[in-house]
Amino acid sequence: MKDILDLMQERHSARVPYDPNRPVTKQQLEQIVEAASWAPTAHNMQNFEIVVVDDPAILQAIGAIKTKISAVFLRENFQQLSFSKEELRRKKTGVIASMFPPSWRTPNVNFDTVAAVAEPVPLSVSLQDSPCLLLVLYDTRKRAPASEGDVLGFISLGCVMENMWLMAQSLGIGLQILSVFSSDPVEREMRRILDFPSYLKVAYGCRLGYPAATHDYVRVRRRSDEFVHWNGHGNKDLG
Ligand SMILES: Cc1cc2nc3c(=O)[nH]c(=O)nc-3n(C[C@H](O)[C@H](O)[C@H](O)COP(=O)(O)O)c2cc1C
Known part of the structure; x- marks a missing residue:
């Protein structure tokens, strides 16, 4: 039990630059996407596709996209x-x-x-020379039954995120989520560069790599007794 909780606590947003000379290996990438495949998804719809980008020329083209x-x-x-x-x-x-x-x-x-x-800022500022980017795409055709607004589908994409993040962490690989990829103008450019069809929408990007620096980062969480209610909202008494 302790090991999995340790891993969960160690997992963090690695917003530091990654070592451009230490690539994430193909085998590690396969382990990370394998972890994605085992994520729970509503109605087992597996409503995602993942584009792995490690080609420097494509990363450079993505880095040139400007956002405001x-x-x-x-x-x-x-x-x-x-x-x-x-x-x-x-x-x-x-x-x-x-x-x-x-x-x-x-x-x-x-x-x-x-x-x-x-001023518009190029995505290279966010990518910080990462040797690898995973783009998680949401398949709008794979909605779970009666999932109003496909809320269940979005929850599922979060499960995919966490599975990949924990696997990356267990391999010693840093990961940072980049929501900017799902903004309309960036999605449009990503669709052009990576050539994915219109039924696939960008959920998020993840930059991956070996951290080339450490950072002084305070991580905070509420204690469980601050958000857990026993047998009825507001009841904090363990009984
Ligand atoms: C759906 C989602 C979107 C996020 N978007 C970003 C983002 O765009 N940039 C970023 O640096 N972190 C992003 N994060 C990471 C959160 O900010 C981070 O998980 C939170 O601050 C807790 O920090 P920790 O990951 O170090 O535990 C995102 C996380 C989630 C779940």
């Missing part, structure tokens, strides 16, 4: 920021403000203006 930050992201992101490690430890949810550029974390700033004047 939205005011909605900036506003909602700001609400979740902690401005010190102490604040983050106290709140136990959200992320540390220093992860983001100063203009994204300035109080009382007009985020519509910040977004309007923001």
Whole structure:
């Protein structure tokens, strides 16, 4: 029991640069996608496809795609920021403000203006020379029965994510999820570069590699007694 919990606790968002000279091997990639194949999915619909990109020329083409930050992201992101490690430890949810550029974390700033004047940024900034990218595609044709808005399908994609992440962690490989790949403009460009059909939508990207640096990263979680209710909401008494 301890081993699996250790692995879950060790799994983390490796936002550091990866060693461009230490590729993730084909065998390791196969282990990671094998882990994906065993993820639970609603009605066993297996509603995903995975594009593995390790060709430097294709990674370079993807890195050249430019993205622009939205005011909605900036506003909602700001609400979740902690401005010190102490604040983050106290709140136990959200992320540390220093992860983001100063203009994204300035109080009382007009985020519509910040977004309007923001320069488009190439994806290479997010990819940070990663030797490998996995693009998880959501197959819109494989909806579980009566899954309103395909919520069950989205939950399933999260299970795929966690299986791959735990496998990568167990292999000592760093992984960072990049949601930016599912934004409409990036998805359009990815579809052009990787040539996938319109019934496949981008769920998320994962950059993978051997971390070339460590980072001072405070990880916080709520304690289970803060979110667990026994035999009825609000009842914190173990009995
Ligand atoms: C659906 C989903 C989308 C995420 N998108 C991003 C992302 O775009 N960039 C990023 O750095 N982390 C992303 N993350 C990682 C979370 O921010 C991270 O898991 C959370 O802050 C907890 O940190 P930990 O992974 O180190 O435990 C995403 C995670 C999930 C589950």
